[in-house]
Amino acid sequence: MDVVTLSRLQFFLTISFHFIFVSISIGLSWWLVVFELSGWKKKDGEVYVQIAKFFSKIFAITFITGTATGIVMEFQIGMNWAGYSKFSGDVFGPLLAAEGLIAFFMESSFLGLYLFGRNKVSRSIHLLSIFMVSAGSTISAFWILTANSWQQTPAGFVINNGRVELTNFMDVIFNPSTFQRFFHTIDATLITGTFFATGIASYLLKNDRRVDEAKTILRFTIITGLILCVLQVMPIGHEHAKQVALTQPEKFAVLEAVQETQSHAPFVLFGIPSDTPSGLKMSVKIPSLLSIITFGDAEATIKGINDFPSDEVPPRLIPFITFRTMVVLGMYFILITGYGVIQLFRGKLFNGKGFLRLLVWSAPLPIIASQLGWIAAEVGRHPWIIYRVMKTAEGATLTLPAVNVLTTLIMFAILYSFIGGLYVYLIKREINQWT
């Protein structure tokens, strides 16, 4: 394997592993705000304080694991992508710097105050500290999403002397895909945190432990979960898909398996990408639906893969499969939370052991859905590291011996397996100790 492939694999490993903890902690941090706020100055607030104290332990483990794996991200772009960082530093650098200076400082500093300061500062300052952690981590996500969106839909720059030169910082921040992708990702983290909390509460309730707290958590999370999952599809997911169709037509054609440019484009429910003229084997299609859901008009034309130069078409199989699996999971999330809400109002949620077990097993699924979505988005950007500006192969550190990258890749793989295992062990331990 060459240095470019190895660098891509390493980036995939380090960023996808990092994102697991990012998504859980952003989602959980807002739940901590909710529970701390509910327990604030209330006479019957004790149950909320107990919940918040418990979740703050889980949160601390998650956050620090996220921080530890996040340091790698800040330096790896220079280490493995020297060509890219030299070429695009004028635009991409300020976005990473803004994340560190504006957001990451805030969340990390206030985390210490929140975890260690419960008995050292007033209730209101303590409440403010967790709010600052949540706000900080959300703003942090905004800047990182801006940076990645700029790679997808670059704006606000010119190329001068072989390097990117910034011309309008606002155009960079508000590039054509920033908002769609920010809301989509933030909602994904909220869903992740919500399912995580739901899973823990269901587990406790199933085993008749901490029943009051578990019921309280579930009342909050099951309803919120349904709202978040519905919003993720409509309007957020829909708007994001429309934006991809408009700004990155190659990616859209690959995601939706559109081979020929056509109006009345069908929506593919199922299919296996192949080299046949239609591009699909064994497909099940709904006529015109793709044109309708994308542009609200059956007449609307969708560009097909055949209309693009073959060396500018992303790999077809991976984005198609990951994107579809993510959508299926999204539908499943709506069904399961919807059923949960119905059961809650019928007063049957808390004693249906079978359904509670299903909620426990569903807890990690949003993490998988997020990973699939990211794979679809990032593989769908290829062969570009900056869409239609720079190819990925030009961005890597080409002076690096491949064996060095292979060594670090193996090193990170071993280290992260170890950390991942420890994380699961510690979270389980915290849950079982909460009796």
Next chain:
Amino acid sequence: MDLNTLWYLLIGLVITVYAILDGYDLGVGLLHLSTRDEGERRVNLNSIGPLWDGNEVWLIAGGGTLFAVFPVVYSALLSAFYILFSLLLISLIFRAISIEFRNKSASHGWQRLWDICFGFGSISASLFFGIMLGNILLGLPVNEEQIITGQPVSLFNLYAIFTGLITVTLFTLHGAVYMTLKADEVYLHRIKRYVLIAWFAFIILYPAGVAVTFYKSPIMFHALLSSPLSIPLGIINIGSIIYIPYAIKAGRHGRAFTASSLLIASIMGFIGLSLFPAIVPSSINPLYSLTAYNASAGPYTLKVMQTIFLTVLPFIIGYTVFINMVFKGKAGIHEEGYSDAEKL
């Protein structure tokens, strides 16, 4: 002052603040290996517990800021230091999870494992920082395309390892001085002894390091000695070294900490003065050196960054000072953050 000079100063400031703040965390980590009982280990962890994560952000934000204002340096240096940075990142990962995971189980073996990871993670991180610094002082093979060539093995040369050792000693001294603010009774007595041991090691190694540097690259000292700023810097540098043991003996721990912080700052000041305007001197040809002018981002990016940085900095200083005030004073054995300890 032009924008490039301003950014040279500001990047220097960020690195210096990082060295002062996380320097004591790393020093405490090293001292952690010499603790004698559970109580002392808890005091160590609780004295940096609420603060270390915020301190480490100076490194992360510094990395992003360097990327933004001197992208050519970020790109050339990080790819050339690939091995060093990989090892540094792994050290910092181990340090972070050790602090967080240690008290999650009361098992003795579990806790000792994380204590050792915390200690060695801190030592190796300090060592790699110093090795990087040594290589920059020596100059790196930067060619006319602003790319660093050459063999990664040469990064582990004797001079760089020596500067690495000095860095470890300096952080140990700084961390021990910090612990005099936090430790009590018997432990405080021993910490004071550690301060002296680290101080003696430092006053032997540091002048030797300066002498070797003078022998290796006398050109650096031309710039330094011709600058009027070198006199106040020298006074601060030597003054703070001499003052530390006096302050510790007199029980003025806060002043001792100020002195060891000034010591770190003055060393960084020397380095900046000697190198300016270069950030990475070229060992092939001085004309190829990466400087604040030929390796920087465009003027508009520098302006945008100036706006962001100078707007946010007062806030960062504000809440950092506030949070440090909250956790001022001696560290207890039992703290809220690691409350699992109550089970012991």
